[in-house]
Amino acid sequence: MLTIAILGVGSRGATTYGDYLNTLKDKVKITAICDIDKNKLNYYQKKYHIDAKNCFDCSDDFFNAKKLADVLIIATLDQQHYEHAIKALELGYHLLLEKPISPSIEECVAIEKKAKEKNRYVVVCHVLRYTPFYRKIKDIIESKQLGQIIHIQSCENVGFWHQAHSFVRGNWQNSKQTAPMILAKCCHDMDLLNWLLNLSPLAVSSFGSLTYFTKSNAPKGSAKRCYDCQIRHQCPYDAVQYYVESNQKNQNIGWPYDVVVLEPTYEKLKKAIQEGPYGKCVFDCDNDVVDHQIVNIQYDHEVTASHTMCAFSKDCFRTMKIYGTRGDLEANTLTNQIVVHDFLTHQTTSIDASKLSDDLSGHMGGDHVMLNEFIALLNHQHTHLDSSIEKSVASHLICMAAESSRLQNGKVIFLDEYKKSILKSID
Ligand SMILES: NC(=O)c1ccc[n+]([C@@H]2O[C@H](COP(=O)([O-])OP(=O)(O)OC[C@H]3O[C@@H](n4cnc5c(N)ncnc54)[C@H](O)[C@@H]3O)[C@@H](O)[C@H]2O)c1
Incomplete structure (x- = not known):
């Protein structure tokens, strides 16, 4: 055992x-x-x-x-x-x-x-690698039905409420205390790009900033806490509405409510929003992480990838478009659809990824698949477990190079040199 x-x-x-x-x-x-x-x-x-x-x-x-x-x-x-x-x-x-x-x-x-x-x-825990959704995409790439992959465009729609919860009011609001957004949120995406392309990343550039959730954008009549705010009914980020009023029937018991209080109830959430960090005005938090950022990556063999992270979407989901020489692929985690177009036959194939597994809970099923494969690994059984520390460090390197580029107005960072400078500093 x-x-x-x-x-x-x-x-x-x-x-x-x-x-x-x-x-x-x-x-x-x-x-x-x-x-x-x-x-x-x-x-x-x-x-x-x-x-x-x-x-x-x-x-x-x-x-x-x-x-x-x-x-x-x-x-x-x-x-x-x-x-x-x-x-x-x-x-x-x-x-x-x-x-x-x-x-x-x-x-x-x-x-x-x-x-x-x-x-x-x-x-x-790069759990997205373990989802039936992304594993299907990987299989399609490896089957060569898209031909040679030339470019991948990926997009992370954070969700306006998720940005406010985690990256303005919550645990990941401040890069000095935690990690920059591109690492905290998008290390999954860089990991997916490396894994799907299976090529060496060579260079990175990035732009982005914290544009909206700043003190200077606080509207007239706002207060430090949503409970004291006269204009909260006009604000989509009103914490009272999001955490408390929407929970009159004690329905909101899972994430993100259980991050605010253990075993959430209406009364417990009310108290937490009156007193705790999740009840603060989004324009008056100690946040510094970006609310939008773009990253460009040059891979080996002239393959390119771009990633966009943006807070301002209704839902929290990812999209990906993969451009191959014989076909392209469009994927959307909100609709669970993977659509492949074949340039030769003009055939379009749609895959409903929600039918690929009975358990799509927790990161589209990735959390449980990863745990099961981890257990199999330690029991010396065959497993596809793939998110080793070496591969994860390689994708983290892209994130940190992107952050370094962003802070230098988009300067191109060559990953070989960047890695050498890091290794030198720890020797
Ligand atoms: N794989 C993913 O997709 C994914 C998703 C969300 C979060 N995360 C990561 O998971 C980690 C945990 O995030 P979370 O959402 O569970 O946060 P959380 O705040 O819910 O849990 C962290 C726990 O650590 C405890 N803790 C803090 N300092 C401690 C210490 N010194 N000793 C012992 N316990 C301590 C806290 O009390 C808390 O219970 C973070 O690194 C986060 O970035 C990963």
């Missing part, structure tokens, strides 16, 4: 991974948890039936207790991953490590080195 410890029993560590693993009782056992939030710790101790001596409210105590499982899931916040991953690798844990590996590319490379030195698996 594979044993698993979880560091950070929050939205990812518990709601996504722990809760699912807890249903696989014949394969895995959760033996230890750690979280600085005692309410969560108590709640999940009971839920997962964990011995009290293996529940820790401080990561130092958790690591001092030595190795308590075969695997450690690290689902703390971005800037804590490095310290937690290095300590865990020293103790001999295999790791399931949340993305981003770390906001610092030097730390990403250092974790990769440590994993090699200790001969441990470090699988990074």
